[in-house]
Amino acid sequence: MKSFDIRTKIYFGDNALERLQQLPYRNVMIVADPFVVESGMINQIIRRLERGGIHYTIFKEVVPDPPVDKIAAGVQAVMAAKPEALIAIGGGSAIDSCKGIREFALRMDALKEKIPMIAIPTTSGTGSEVTSFSVITDPAKHVKYPLVSDDLLPTEAILDVEMVRTVPPVITADTGMDVLTHAIEAYVSTEYNEFSAALSEKAIQIIGVYLLRSYLDNNDTHARTKMHVASCLAGLAFNSSNLGLNHGMAHQLGAYFHIPHGRANAILLPHIVEYNSEITKNSKSRTEYDHTVRCYENIARTLGLANFNTITTVRALVNWIQFMMQEMDMPLCVSQTGKCTKEEYFAAIDAMADSALLDGCTATNPRRPTKQDVVDIYKAIW
Ligand SMILES: NC(=O)c1ccc[n+]([C@@H]2O[C@H](COP(=O)([O-])OP(=O)(O)OC[C@H]3O[C@@H](n4cnc5c(N)ncnc54)[C@H](O)[C@@H]3O)[C@@H](O)[C@H]2O)c1
Ligand SMILES: [Fe+2]
Numbered sequence: 001m002k003s004f005d006i007r008t009k010i011y012f013g014d015n016a017l018e019r020l021q022q023l024p025y026r027n028v029m030i031v032a033d034p035f036v037v038e039s040g041m042i043n044q045i046i047r048r049l050e051r052g053g054i055h056y057t058i059f060k061e062v063v064p065d066p067p068v069d070k071i072a073a074g075v076q077a078v079m080a081a082k083p084e085a086l087i088a089i090g091g092g093s094a095i096d097s098c099k100g101i102r103e104f105a106l107r108m109d110a111l112k113e114k115i116p117m118i119a120i121p122t123t124s125g126t127g128s129e130v131t132s133f134s135v136i137t138d139p140a141k142h143v144k145y146p147l148v149s150d151d152l153l154p155t156e157a158i159l160d161v162e163m164v165r166t167v168p169p170v171i172t173a174d175t176g177m178d179v180l181t182h183a184i185e186a187y188v189s190t191e192y193n194e195f196s197a198a199l200s201e202k203a204i205q206i207i208g209v210y211l212l213r214s215y216l217d218n219n220d221t222h223a224r225t226k227m228h229v230a231s232c233l234a235g236l237a238f239n240s241s242n243l244g245l246n247h248g249m250a251h252q253l254g255a256y257f258h259i260p261h262g263r264a265n266a267i268l269l270p271h272i273v274e275y276n277s278e279i280t281k282n283s284k285s286r287t288e289y290d291h292t293v294r295c296y297e298n299i300a301r302t303l304g305l306a307n308f309n310t311i312t313t314v315r316a317l318v319n320w321i322q323f324m325m326q327e328m329d330m331p332l333c334v335s336q337t338g339k340c341t342k343e344e345y346f347a348a349i350d351a352m353a354d355s356a357l358l359d360g361c362t363a364t365n366p367r368r369p370t371k372q373d374v375v376d377i378y379k380a381i382w
Pocket of ligand 1: 033034035036063064065066090091092093094096122123125126127128131132133134135163164165166167168171175178254261262
């Protein structure tokens with residue numbers, strides 16, 4: 001038996017932020033990305049809370065790939081502020097931090113009971129505002145732990161394009177490719193179902209039309225609004241069907257070398273499509289194709305890449321991913337990221353492969369990888 005539900009109430013469209021002044025709480029704690037505070041974007045939140053007569057405190061110790069010590073600092077802040085609700089504002093790192101803080105505050109009795117959480121994403125990427133995932137990093141052990149529990153689901157999500165206007169092109173590219181990877185991995189996952197597939201298809205359709213537009217022009221409000229929704233749709237998709245080897249491997253690139261999450265996913269994506277489909281540039285046509293190949297073919301068709309036959313259509317998808325990365329000036333391989341030397345990278349491959357196989361995302365990959373498979377892909381992306 002399977003089930004599908006959307007527990008997070010989603011506010012979107014024009015003036016979605018107005019929801020803040022209607023919140024039925026008197027005291028909230030905001031978990032904010034420092035950029036949101038320093039750029040003054042936070043004023044758009046504060047103004048509305050003040051209009052609603054809501055007292056607030058701000059915790060802004062959010063860093064990319066949130067580490068355990070920042071979660072502990074957030075729990076201390078909860079103990080001091082005693083909020084009735086938490087508001088996360090920022091990219092995936094801020095939202096995941098807030099989820100972690102709420103979870104650990106409960107486990108450590110800093111909160112007597114679970115309090116509501118409102119997530120306001122400021123990147124169009126992770127979909128964390130609607131997922132039961134929170135990715136926390138242990139920097140000493142080089143491990144990124146995806147916590148997975150319905151208890152982590154935000155109560156409400158507010159999607160307002162005003163929050164993503166300032167995202168620079170490089171982050172638009174990284175986070176946009178994260179959305180694409182979510183939608184594709186959810187679509188080919190072993191936990192695939194028709195509900196998640198519908199959400200993935202819509203997200204992919206939007207990405208095909210609006211990601212490059214968002215990258216090229218910050219003021220293209222229409223494109224940014226669409227990508228913000230696509231990010232949420234892809235989040236709902238993978239919240240139902242989970243992800244795959246792409247994320248399992250990308251988490252290690254983040255934990256070891258701080259390669260931004262979406263960039264790591266993008267570098268891996270063409271290789272993972274080839275690996276899962278077993279279609280390379282030398283492949284010949286076959287008499288039968290498995291479910292995964294059919295799914296990749298559908299994705300290509302959704303993007304308007306329908307080509308001569310199944311093999312050429314899947315190849316067109318791989319080429320399109322690389323084309324998008326080039327159009328958005330993204331590195332195509334790890335060496336181009338400038339995050340590590342060849343020696344450092346190759347020395348880490350064995351341990352990264354072990355961790356990728358243990359990562360919760362890898363379990364639902366359509367093809368079960370061996371350690372050698374994972375090592376070979378890590379080598380191929382250098
Ligand atoms: N919980 C989930 O379901 C889920 C899914 C995928 C990824 N993740 C995690 O989310 C994290 C990545 O999140 P992300 O890609 O959103 O990046 P991020 O939150 O780490 O932010 C990246 C950078 O963008 C900046 N930024 C954020 N909003 C901005 C804005 N509006 N204007 C200008 N700059 C802005 C931040 O200050 C930061 O420097 C990783 O830790 C990843 O593992 C979580
Ligand atoms: Fe992701």
